[in-house]
Amino acid sequence: xxxxxxxxxxxxxxxxxxxxxxxxxxxxxxxxxxxxxxxxxxxxxxxxxxxxxxxxxxxxxxxxxxxxxxxxxxxxxxxxxxxxxxxxxxxxxxxxxxxxxxxxxxxxxxxxxxxxxxxxxxxxxxxxxxxxxxxxxxxxxxxxxxxxxxxxxxxxxxxxxxxxxxx
Amino acid sequence: xxxxxxxxxxxxxxxxxxxxxxxxxxxxxxxxxxxxxxxxxxxxxxxxxxx
Numbered sequence: 001x002x003x004x005x006x007x008x009x010x011x012x013x014x015x016x017x018x019x020x021x022x023x024x025x026x027x028x029x030x031x032x033x034x035x036x037x038x039x040x041x042x043x044x045x046x047x048x049x050x051x052x053x054x055x056x057x058x059x060x061x062x063x064x065x066x067x068x069x070x071x072x073x074x075x076x077x078x079x080x081x082x083x084x085x086x087x088x089x090x091x092x093x094x095x096x097x098x099x100x101x102x103x104x105x106x107x108x109x110x111x112x113x114x115x116x117x118x119x120x121x122x123x124x125x126x127x128x129x130x131x132x133x134x135x136x137x138x139x140x141x142x143x144x145x146x147x148x149x150x151x152x153x154x155x156x157x158x159x160x161x162x163x164x165x166x167x
Numbered sequence: 168x169x170x171x172x173x174x175x176x177x178x179x180x181x182x183x184x185x186x187x188x189x190x191x192x193x194x195x196x197x198x199x200x201x202x203x204x205x206x207x208x209x210x211x212x213x214x215x216x217x218x
Contacts, residue, residue, distance in 0.1 A: 006194040013201055021208075121218050140218065 037124035037132040043107055045128040048074055053105050053131070059083030061094040069096055073106040075113040075126050078155030080146060093162040096138055103135040114149035117163050125150060138165045 003011070028034040048054040053072045060083030062070050071094060074081040082091035096102055106115050108126045115132065116123040119142065124132045148159035 004190060006190050010194065010197055010201075013198065017201065017205065119218065121215060 037134050038127055038130035039133060041131050042129050043131050045107070045109055048107050048109055051107070051131070054107060056083065060091050061096070067097070067100045069100055069102045071102060071104050073104070073115070075106055075108040075115065075148070075159070077110050077113075077153050078148075078158045080115075080148075080159060080161050082161060091161075093164060095164045095166060098138060098141050098165050098167055101135060101137050103133065105131060105133050107131050111152050112150050113152050113159065114147070116147050116149045117144045118147055119144045120163075123149070138163075141165050141167055 043051050043054075049056065052058065053070075054074050059072050059074060059081055062072070064070050071082070079090075082094060085091050104115065104117075104122055104124075106124070106126050107130065108128050110128060112128065113126040114124070115126050120136065120138070120140070122134055122136055124134050126132050142165055144163045144165070146161040146163060148156055152159070
């Protein structure tokens with residue numbers, strides 16, 4: 001088969017890119033353990049309190065080890081439940097030191113919500129019946145807004161909170 | 168015989184169909200697109216790593 005010289009160059013480039021990206025996908029999936037945020041684990045959306053992580057007293061930020069934190073959240077239309085503070089007020093802001101490893105665990109009682117800590121790599125879909133988990137290292141100092149990025153209804157824009165990473 | 172002809176004809180026609188056509192512009196534009204895709208991908212990957 002006759003191929004033009006340019007076609008040969010282009011095909012080499014195209015197949016090379018394909019091979020490169022396949023290797024990257026394999027590296028991410030099998031070496032770095034990248035996978036969908038909602039795991040095989042399921043939860044009863046009508047009764048999320050039955051799950052240890054989503055009992056009202058376990059919601060919000062918790063330090064589980066030196067520099068390691070867990071944040072448990074229950075999303076619902078139209079709120080992120082981070083638990084309550086000492087005065088019984090709902091928590092809308094969590095603070096973690098720079099460089100800490102934070103595991104976000106979130107589920108929803110009703111419809112599909114999003115959970116994005118804008119400006120960080122924390123971005124996941126929250127589906128009823130599933131537990132979404134994402135562990136990340138908070139590398140950069142700043143105040144990051146948590147937003148719902150899946151349209152969930154009339155109060156969609158009212159779903160927000162803040163994550164502050166301090167020095 | 169009638170079934171052989173349709174098979175042979177394209178082969179004969181594609182003997183060297185690109186001769187006399189200047190494909191330099193096509194080549195450059197397609198490579199620019201490829202480079203653009205690679206640059207955006209690695210740019211986004213760098214953004215992912217920095218956050």
